Amino acid sequence: MFTTRPELVGTFGMVASTHWLASASAMAVLEDGGNAFDAAVTAGFVLQVVEPHLNGPGGEVPILFSAAGAAPRVLCGQGVAPAGATIEHYTGLGLSLVPGSGLLAATVPGAWDGWLTLLRDHGTKTLREVLDRAIGYARDGFPLVERAVHTIGLVSGLFTEHWPTSAAQWMPGGVLPAPGGRFRNPALADTWEWLLAAAEAAGADREAQIEAARRAWSQGFVAAQVDEFCRSSFRDDSGRDHAGVLTGADMASWEASYEDALIVDFDEWSLVKAGAWTQGPALAQQLRLLEGYDLSYVDGKPTAETVHLAVEAAKLAFADREAWYGDVPDVPLETLVSRAYATERRALISDTASLELRPGSPDGREPLLPQHVVSGPSFTVSDPTGAIGEPTVARSGVTRGDTVHVDVVDRWGNMVSATPSGGWLQSSPTIPSLGFCLGSRAQMFWLDEGLPNSLAPGKRPRITLSPSMALRDGRPALAFGTPGGDQQDQWQLGFWLAHRAGLNLQEAIDSPMWHSNAFPSSFYPRAWTPGELVIESRAGADVLAALRERGHQVVDAGEWTLGRMSAVSRDASDGLLRAGANPRGAQGYAAGR
Numbered sequence: 001m002f003t004t005r006p007e008l009v010g011t012f013g014m015v016a017s018t019h020w021l022a023s024a025s026a027m028a029v030l031e032d033g034g035n036a037f038d039a040a041v042t043a044g045f046v047l048q049v050v051e052p053h054l055n056g057p058g059g060e061v062p063i064l065f066s067a068a069g070a071a072p073r074v075l076c077g078q079g080v081a082p083a084g085a086t087i088e089h090y091t092g093l094g095l096s097l098v099p100g101s102g103l104l105a106a107t108v109p110g111a112w113d114g115w116l117t118l119l120r121d122h123g124t125k126t127l128r129e130v131l132d133r134a135i136g137y138a139r140d141g142f143p144l145v146e147r148a149v150h151t152i153g154l155v156s157g158l159f160t161e162h163w164p165t166s167a168a169q170w171m172p173g174g175v176l177p178a179p180g181g182r183f184r185n186p187a188l189a190d191t192w193e194w195l196l197a198a199a200e201a202a203g204a205d206r207e208a209q210i211e212a213a214r215r216a217w218s219q220g221f222v223a224a225q226v227d228e229f230c231r232s233s234f235r236d237d238s239g240r241d242h243a244g245v246l247t248g249a250d251m252a253s254w255e256a257s258y259e260d261a262l263i264v265d266f267d268e269w270s271l272v273k274a275g276a277w278t279q280g281p282a283l284a285q286q287l288r289l290l291e292g293y294d295l296s297y298v299d300g301k302p303t304a305e306t307v308h309l310a311v312e313a314a315k316l317a318f319a320d321r322e323a324w325y326g327d328v329p330d331v332p333l334e335t336l337v338s339r340a341y342a343t344e345r346r347a348l349i350s351d352t353a354s355l356e357l358r359p360g361s362p363d364g365r366e367p368l369l370p371q372h373v374v375s376g377p378s379f380t381v382s383d384p385t386g387a388i389g390e391p392t393v394a395r396s397g398v399t400r401g402d403t404v405h406v407d408v409v410d411r412w413g414n415m416v417s418a419t420p421s422g423g424w425l426q427s428s429p430t431i432p433s434l435g436f437c438l439g440s441r442a443q444m445f446w447l448d449e450g451l452p453n454s455l456a457p458g459k460r461p462r463i464t465l466s467p468s469m470a471l472r473d474g475r476p477a478l479a480f481g482t483p484g485g486d487q488q489d490q491w492q493l494g495f496w497l498a499h500r501a502g503l504n505l506q507e508a509i510d511s512p513m514w515h516s517n518a519f520p521s522s523f524y525p526r527a528w529t530p531g532e533l534v535i536e537s538r539a540g541a542d543v544l545a546a547l548r549e550r551g552h553q554v555v556d557a558g559e560w561t562l563g564r565m566s567a568v569s570r571d572a573s574d575g576l577l578r579a580g581a582n583p584r585g586a587q588g589y590a591a592g593r
Helices: 020-031 036-050 087-092 111-122 127-140 146-154 156-161 164-170 186-200 206-219 221-230 248-252 281-290 304-324 339-346 485-500 505-510 541-549
Strands: 008-010 013-017 061-066 073-077 233-235 241-243 257-260 262-266 269-273 406-410 415-418 468-472 475-481 514-516 532-535 553-556 566-570 577-581 589-592
Touching (some): 013 036, 020 036, 020 406, 020 589, 061 468, 127 206, 156 164, 262 281
Antiparallel strands (some): 008 577, 061 073, 233 241, 475 566
16 A cells, blocks of 8 residues: 555664654654653653644643563553632533633643653653753744644634733734744743753752752742732633632642553453543443454555444444543443443444444443533534634544654663643643643533542543553553544554554554544533544545445545554564654654664
């Protein structure tokens, strides 16, 4: 089949990410003797600068990793809801949903502590060595990609009328920046330099410096500035001005943490995901549902039967996500990913498209859905602000942003898959003294009581961020992922099916992608369209026609529009490393040798 690029093969190290500058920076760290963890952290900070519409320092990062072939682990860099984030507070403001933009949507920023925890425990480089490139781009300038400029243009009226600090940061002189032009963020560079100064004041010990930098963020200047800024009111997509509830005390009381990964076996392969505080288990559920089917590809393209079965499996898995996933201890996760439960649910898949939202009853428990979902998808929410609380693919299939991703594998067998996000310039006003804005992940909570994903202080939202790894014969063999909100574990399903069908990493990434919009969005205003299937036209006119005949509401997304997959792999038998990256949008690149 035609591929846009070769699959990279080597023995030294591989990096794949959503931006060429991040991949090049991470590769430079590998060349300088760093390991995969040093490289991933470097890429993470560079991505905060060069894709500011898709992630930032005020955001979050879930990380999957394996240290030199050891069992994979999860590092949670997703902050929790503030102490003041109660259902009573939000409903008392007349809200039925957490706004998708503005300060009320902020959780504790988690990316800084997540990346520094990974660096401290598994890296070899100093904080300055992994931050230098990001500081350089922020201070000296970087080429602002066209999509970032387009995003700024979409919210320019909001910036001018309601978020003046954002206008000053992203529209210097009141003018949109030029696509591809050199753009600078000196305030962010100053923030990082201040944190480095606090780190290096702790002495020459690498770990002591990292610990000092963690404290300087959560208990020092950064936390103080966040606290002060959140006391002001700014417009959000409720159409009104609200102050935030995030405080410096919230930041001081939280830190990144490790936990066991969810590992689900599929013959000689095992899928590795984070737990049900993410949507990650939905990929395992989809794969369970699809066991036993003939999921074929012809000349690198999925058949209509393959797409149909995958979409119907996605509807069932994501209906379960709505009913059962959340940061609570009693998620019936073992049952949800079991073969017995999949056999029961598989009976619901027919030859025609389902138009229903059908969560299951694992262990005999009855599903409970939010009232907003029970009321059905036929509703409208006025958004008079122009704010964009969703960094993902619009429901029509037109890309208006998403998030970022990075995968790294090194010659020692260390492997990392991370999906940083949050702190998007279009979703929260810029904190001028810091050069970045807060995240808006709290919009994923529900304001109904008693649900797995109900809002509560100290709780993680059920996020869409979903990095992936896979074991082969029990050994770490593959790290992969994509931005894309609710679509992440659908596009990753397509990649997995294509790769298992015999396509190499690059071929599987280049293969036509699809996704369903037939379940509630995780982003404000939480809409969905029963039966809607968005697919790239390269799947073929015959495939699209066959899907329509089966009752799907097919949206032709164009030839190269869906997904921003990247992947790296390691063959344990010969030590060969491989990588591939997404050509869509002309940003993602793999590097390696």
